[in-house]
Amino acid sequence: MQMWKQAIEHALQKTRENIERFGDQFPHVSEKGKYLLNDNNEWTDGFWSGILWLCYEYSGDEVFKTAAQKTVESFRNRLGTNQKLDHHDIGFLYSLSSKAQWIIEGNEDAKHLTLQAADVLMSRWRAKGGYIQAWGPEGDPENGGRIIIDCLMNLPLLYWAYEHTGKEEYKEVAVAHADKSRRFLVRGDDSSYHTFYFDQETGEAIRGGTHQGYTDGSTWTRGQAWGIYGFALSYRYTKNPLYLETSKRLAKYFLERLPEDDVVYWDFNVAINSDTKRDSSASAITAAGIIELLTHLEASDPDRNLLEGGMQRSLQGLVKGYSTVGQPAAEGLLDRGSYSVRGGVSPDDYVIWGDYYYLEALVRLDKGIQGYWYERK
Template sequence: MPGPEQAKPADTPAPAAAAQQNNVWKPAISQALEKTAAMIPYFEGKSYPHVSDKSWKYKKESYNNWTAGFYPGMLWLSYQYTKDEKFKQAAEQATTRFKDRLKNAGLSDTHDLGFLYTLTTAAQWMAVKDTAAKQTTVEAADALLKRYRPESDLIQAWGKKGDKNNGGRIIIDTMMNLPLLYWASEQTNNEAYRKAAISQANKTLKYIVRPDNSSFHTYYFDQNNGQPLRGATHQGYKDDSTWARGQAWGIYGFALSYRYTKNEEYLEASRKMARYFIEHLPPDQVAYWDFNVPVLADTPRDSSASAIAACGVLELLGHLPKDDKDRAYFEKFVNDSMTSLVNHYSTKNDPDAQGLLKYGAYNVNNKEFNQHTIWGDYFYLEALMRLDKGLHGYWYE
């Protein structure tokens, strides 16, 4: 299968309303819905996709991974878009096991609870007003709040409390888990969730976002007193490089933090990180896996990073005035990048491929790239549905 380096750059449409793009978005959504529907009997609500194998098929995995919520999230989006009961039934079946997952101490002690429960039980509450799902989502926020370390004023990303290597470590991915805390604060009137989320956002903005608006993947602090130590990477090219997916998490995460707090610093962080992302893209507007990696013929792309960034910029656009100086610039990026994803990275012409997007990259350092990634599929679908009908997913009500 030819790689994306052999594809022609996508046509560059002028900034346009979604209606002018119906010839691109609607067929892409139709194809994505067909692929999503075909996953239902394959997974049967008992297993969850993570990344694909070399045959472009997803492996059947348990709900242990941080990614288990994305497939149910796709089902909930599909139901809200179509009102087709088959998607609703499959979404409920795939979501119901998450209540049991929360009872497992080994699986509930993670910073990824936002990814896991925002797209499952929160989605169920928002889509069909299931009160039991709402209660489970609050309990997930309680579990995430336990990851907050007051002595260092941060939400610990990995490891147990006191872990020598990870005890004072934050990662940019956590920005996308904060909506769970903001939402819980609004639902319960408990400010503890909101305060922890704001502390994490502030720390991320001050230390992970660099002066040139690029980002570290991760940052270390003294876990006893919160003193900053150093920036580093886990999945990027090197410690001082800019991992593309991390930059995308920042664009979307800060825009969502602005939605909940109206802190202008978060909106500006999203804007500036978006400009950095766009300014460092190749001609076809789909990111390589790291913005500092040497670009060769076989350098991996990360289509998932571009799908996340498109969602983030669409969220950002929703907060900018109509006459904002950057509006046309950001609209052009979304149209260009999403058109490129549809025409050159999607599986619309590949009936044997199971996922929606090709050329995702999980962890290039571990040789995991050129694959479907379920989070890439989710954000691609969310971006298309935002463009077509304004469906924004479940990061807020």
């Protein structure tokens, strides 16, 4: 579709400019129209690396490849110094940087680095509770028993490590965490909790909650998006039909609640008025996740048309109403992403993960470039 090509060309040009703007630093979220940069110490820094690799695969331009390779060296240094890796987002960091390099170039050093990163994620497994701890050190009184739905997107790092080593514990931990997430984060009406708490000693379920959603019982749209894509990826690796069913359920819930312009607000339960914040990144993640989900559905699946049509509507809504096409000074690809509305942190700004998933969805539709969550067959 010509619309996708034009959006991709805009992303390529913007990324070329951003390579010069950002230098050796990494974009996170924006403030007053400028990306806040860091020295590779945020959970989001893999998304910039992923954007560079996607641009290189799509265009073949060595400028993107050189910049992407430099980011992998930065991630090698980060792992060596263990700089701010006391969280579960290791998959976001290393799947889109070193694993991407392995997938594209077959670089053995990149493969080894990615396996080391998988071991860092494994260190967050809490055997007593049977889950991967999201944030903070083991035994932390606030977060020691907490899982969050985002972690489903980090599990592919462990599945991939199992495929490359044959060590069953990688897959066992990923499956156990996916099962626990399905049981406790997904509600009976197909909505989702952002987080859930367990007793650290016994693993007994305590309660659902939120960190960035409207209320503990509401449905944060980005959390629902993580679930759609994350369960689809767990299905790809395990072929457990329950994961596929769960991804579909979450996706249908999301699409049935699209607003008039097809790009969601930041929470499905928040009151809608002229000041209500959007989250374009939630729609971008969902579009990319449904593209993955569709690859696992039969042509005769009764939900296929709903899902494919909703994905197309979401992506067209982003391109037509939220892309920065025609804004030469813009640094991001999408307007109106939200990091933390409740916390007042970049509630209506560029967010680098939104840019990544938007571009991933576009290049997959246009050229079949699948992203870096699994090996290409």
